[in-house]
Amino acid sequence: MAQPPKYRSELHLAQLLPNLITFSAMCAGLTGIRFAIFGQFEAAVGMILVAAVLDGLDGRIARLLRSESEIGAELDSLVDFVNFGVAPGLIIYMWGLHGLQSGGWIATLIYASCCLLRLARFNIGNRPNLLEVGDKPASSNFTGVPSPAGAMLALLPTYVGFLAPSAGVLPPPLLALYMVLIGGLMISRFPTPSFKSVTFYAENVRYVIVGFVALVAALLTFPWETMVIITLGYVGVLLVSLWQARKDRRRTSAD
Template sequence: MRRRPGVARLRDQSFNRLIPNILTLLALCAGLTSIRFGLNERWEAAVVAIMIAAILDALDGRIARLLDSTSKFGAELDSLSDFVSFGVAPALLLYFWNLSEVGAPGWVAVLLYCVCCGLRLARFNTKLDNTDLPAWTGRFFMGVPAPAAAGLVLVPMVANLAVGPGYFDSPWLAGLVAVVVAGLMVSRLPTYSFKRIKVPQHFVLPTLLIVGVLAAFLASSPWLTLLGICGLYLCSIPLSWLSYRKLAGTGPASPAAPPPAMDEADLDEHDELPPR
């Protein structure tokens, strides 16, 4: 039977080249599963599912480049997965947790966060072909990346899990955090792209030791450790802004520097959009 003209077909692929897309689908499933846990009020499991989605998202783009299996299909799939796992899922978790108690204002905060996440991903997609900016701008993201935003917006829930009810479980606090994080996602504030950091040779062993200690803290006091990680990330934002201004050769009172952009050689934004 002759194939109809104009009908595209997927080419045969080895299993290894499918691994990045499989990881992306697993991240999507983890994000959707966190929503299910939220419906059942299993908040600890819901936060862990978001963490698993973030880890898988950090791996898929890197593995795609290592296996030389980048494709437009994988890039689009990853973008959709990020919107669900780091946009829709965290916002719905907060709504199930306590934002529903305040009615319309809580739902407005949820919608605003989701819309800003979608706008961020769409803006990133349009920046992929921009090769006019200096290479050093690839060290920065424009605004807070989606996985980091998912962690920040869940800070009130994580703090409540760490210290117990009565301190951070106010729906107005959760709504305010959601609005602020939504603004950070679509802002033009430079933030560090940690994937571009190179570890000097004499710091390799100390770095591995720090990772081991961090894993031990996550196993023994996961919620306080997550709060500490989020706090360190927030502290890095002013430093990234100062570093960007210094590299741009401008001072605080000088005209604004060009916005940070992605390096074509390293397209995934937090692996927000790995080129597969």
Template structure:
């Protein structure tokens, strides 16, 4: 029998190595998220937050890579969802617990569990929604996406570095629960990746993106603080617009 044949008598299909790149990026994001826990345990909260932000950035890349390389698959989608739950459902909760909530052992841990469950439910709803046509999702999401939720949940840490004021543990726990509620809510939330602009404005959008990245590198806490406030303002604006239309 030909050595190139498999046990079923068929040739083993060939796969371009570069088509595995999206899955590699997802795994790299998972490694960043898990490493954030390690640094949080060691007391290096700043690096832990950076690694969560890195995982969020990589999460925005893997799906686009899969579409560009035409390597989308059911396994890749499941891998991405599992990595998202760990990176944005488990890791932020543990980081906040190690940073502020250990003093409120019972209440703090309950907040971590609620946040993680809300993230899991948000991802489950998103996965189901992806299998159906949802025209209303073109310019906005239903509920806060898990990467945005993770970065929003870390807002008390940004607040401490920018205003030099630390939220009480009870307030941090309530904030986490509130962000979890936003993730599973039916509120419309901004989706920048679905916004279209005129071709003539593309150069300005690129300059703005470069400026945002430069600000994030140079003034990380201030930039994350302002981006969080801008995101919350966007949610409020969408909610008011929907109320106005429904009136």
């Protein structure tokens, strides 16, 4: 009895683009570790910044091309752990924590573990049937600091160190405490702003484009100065969000 012909599904190359970007981000993060091993810390941190940019592109391109998939979401989460948990932790350890020996390594492990927990909680938040009570605030906010932002915060001492090498590295005990603090921010439950929800009027598009071009130009010309300003600005936003959350909590308790 003749068997019916087998039909093979076809995919356009464009549908693979989001996953290709995800793998490119992973390559950037791992290359950052390689640069750190050879003591090229500016290049190492630069690779993490490249990975962060690629991380911001893959999901948006997937939605634009309507090529979202479960495997793509899982790949994105796994790569985020490599790029924003493992790689920054190792870079910081080799840059300024190795002198603390076991203490520095413990701080690195705590930071990476917090990043992993943050990503796991985010994944659960995207599956309503598995959602933990109180784990997902309003859609305009995240719960805790997102892992890419956590990595940018963790790397702040390196930006300052690149700008003022004569000042030396932050004392290892303080750097270790700082890494643990950033890890704690990632697994905290206070709401942090999601810039995905930012909107603007259509007639202001030209200003947004000019501002974006100015930001890119600043990053290419004065990378570490710009990263310090961006990171400190984000810290300011976090403080405002924390103040607002406490204010709302008091108001709710009073009612």
